[in-house]
Amino acid sequence: MSEKRDLLAIGHTALDYIIQVNEFPLPNSSTTINNMRTFQGGAAANVAVVASSLGLESSLVSAVGGDFLGSEYQNHLENLNINIEDMIIVDEDKTPTAFVLTDSNHDQIFYFYWGAATRFKEAPVPADAISNVQAVHLATGDPTFNSKCGEFARKEGKIISFDPGQDLHMYSSPDLLNVLKICDILFGNHHEIGRILESINMDIDQLREYGPSIVVETRGRNGSVIYADEKINIDAVERYPTDPTGAGDSYRAGFLKSYLEGESLEYCGKLASAVSSFIVEAEGCQTNIPTPDMAIGRMLTI
Numbered sequence: 001m002s003e004k005r006d007l008l009a010i011g012h013t014a015l016d017y018i019i020q021v022n023e024f025p026l027p028n029s030s031t032t033i034n035n036m037r038t039f040q041g042g043a044a045a046n047v048a049v050v051a052s053s054l055g056l057e058s059s060l061v062s063a064v065g066g067d068f069l070g071s072e073y074q075n076h077l078e079n080l081n082i083n084i085e086d087m088i089i090v091d092e093d094k095t096p097t098a099f100v101l102t103d104s105n106h107d108q109i110f111y112f113y114w115g116a117a118t119r120f121k122e123a124p125v126p127a128d129a130i131s132n133v134q135a136v137h138l139a140t141g142d143p144t145f146n147s148k149c150g151e152f153a154r155k156e157g158k159i160i161s162f163d164p165g166q167d168l169h170m171y172s173s174p175d176l177l178n179v180l181k182i183c184d185i186l187f188g189n190h191h192e193i194g195r196i197l198e199s200i201n202m203d204i205d206q207l208r209e210y211g212p213s214i215v216v217e218t219r220g221r222n223g224s225v226i227y228a229d230e231k232i233n234i235d236a237v238e239r240y241p242t243d244p245t246g247a248g249d250s251y252r253a254g255f256l257k258s259y260l261e262g263e264s265l266e267y268c269g270k271l272a273s274a275v276s277s278f279i280v281e282a283e284g285c286q287t288n289i290p291t292p293d294m295a296i297g298r299m300l301t302i
Helices: 043-053 072-079 115-122 127-131 143-155 165-170 173-182 190-200 204-210 247-260 265-279 292-299
Strands: 005-010 014-021 033-041 058-061 063-065 088-090 097-102 108-113 133-138 159-162 185-189 214-218 224-227 231-234
Touching: 005 043, 005 143, 005 247, 033 043, 033 072, 043 058, 043 072, 043 247, 063 115, 088 115, 115 143, 127 133, 127 143, 133 143, 133 247, 143 159, 143 173, 159 173, 159 247, 165 190, 173 190, 173 204, 185 190, 185 247, 190 204, 190 214, 204 214, 214 247, 224 265, 231 265, 247 265, 265 292
Parallel strands: 005 058, 005 133, 014 097, 063 088, 133 159, 159 185, 185 214
Antiparallel strands: 014 033, 097 108, 214 224, 224 231
16 A cells, blocks of 8 residues: 555546647638647646655555657656656556646647547546555546545545636536536636636625635736635736746645645735746746755745
């Protein structure tokens, strides 16, 4: 059985193709790619990697292809002491791949190839991995698998955070309600939180009474808002955004790092904002991760 750990991230581990364009093309037209590079990514893996770099003992459960075994990505996760013994390996398929297009306004369009992640639905709940952590973060991934894992985690008395991210469109209203009911913290950007409230026909206060007592809404350069017993506004750390990809995942990791250490919600939001400000300064989700001292130093400027 695994040793006791702080955080388990469940969801995608993926390869990211980060593509820079001046503008998105209209249908039946084309545009020039200014730059394209490949990085290690996937929302769950991003959270686990950043959380581990900030000092949490992290675990990761994802569905990956046979190409993951022996890869640079596997070695990277193991070197960070992230427990990946419960990864779902699909030998005959490929590791999920994301194509992330960013225009000159820093707006983004995502294309995502699920590959091995289509096997989430048939995978058993990683009971040992869940039982041996303090908190479970349900990231982008299959709604059915997330719901099963969340229900087991709730029975085990774990802290549960939920971030459907770009996979929000895959959740029916009943699916979404099932996961919201059992989570303690809901993360989303302002677009996603708006769509969630519309889908379930609730306002923020009704949502908090129904499920997550803490709702964290990120707003890019406009900072973030934490809805709890009081509404807490968090300023963004102003930095030139080379690439916004992964900023949200790093915010979640920074928030959870502080939350699990018993810090105030305002502190959690400020540290999260500081952590994410480093990520946007470089291309890729895992390429400019701060040390805890670096993050705290920048947090003090907020």
